[in-house]
Amino acid sequence: MNRTFIAALAVAAVTVASPALAQRDPAYAAARAAGQVGEKPDGYLGAVGNQGAAIEAMVRDINIKRKAAYTRQVADGGATIEQFAFTTGCNLIAQTDPGEKYMTPSGTWATRGAGAPTRDGRCL
C-alpha cells in the first residue's frame, strides 16, 4: 500500500468516525430562526401553529431521533425516557437563541428574549 492510499484511508476513517449529525440540517436551522418550530418543555420539538406538511415531517423526524437518543441514555435503568427528555428540554429551552420560539409551562408559545426563558420550576 502506498502513502497516498493510506492517507486517503485515514481521511475516510475520520469522515466516517465523526458524529453522524454534527450540524443542524439547513432546513431545520432556517425553521428555528424563522420561529416556525420551537422547543417544548417535554424535550421535543414542536411546530408553532400550522406550518404545513414539510415542517411537520421534519419535526416528526427530529423527534424520533431525539427519542432514540433519550432511550439510549436511560438504557442502564437510571431514569425513565420521559424524565431524561424533560431534563434535556430544560437545557434546550435555556439554550434557545433570542428570537427563537419555545413553549412555556402553561402551553403557550413564547419568543426568547434577552433574559431568562420561562421554564418549569423543576428545571435547574
Added chain:
Amino acid sequence: MKRNQPVEMLTAQRQGAKCRNMKRGLFCAAVVIPLAGCVTVQAPEKPIEINLNINIKQEVVYRLDGEAKNLIKQEPGIF
C-alpha cells in the same frame, strides 16, 4: 269580578286572584331566573393536547442534568 256577590266573597276572590297571580309570577320567575344564568359552552374545534403533566422530581433533574448537557453537545444535529 262578578257583581251581585257579597263583599266578603268579592274580597276573597280578589285575594284568590292575587294569590294565583303571585304564584304564576313566582313560577315564571322560577323558570326565567335559571335561564338568565345559563352559560353557553362550546367545545373547541381542535382537540386540546397538552402533555405538561410530566412526573419528575427536581432531585431527578439534578441527577440527570449533566448527562443531558453532554448529550446536547454530542449530538447537536438533532438539538
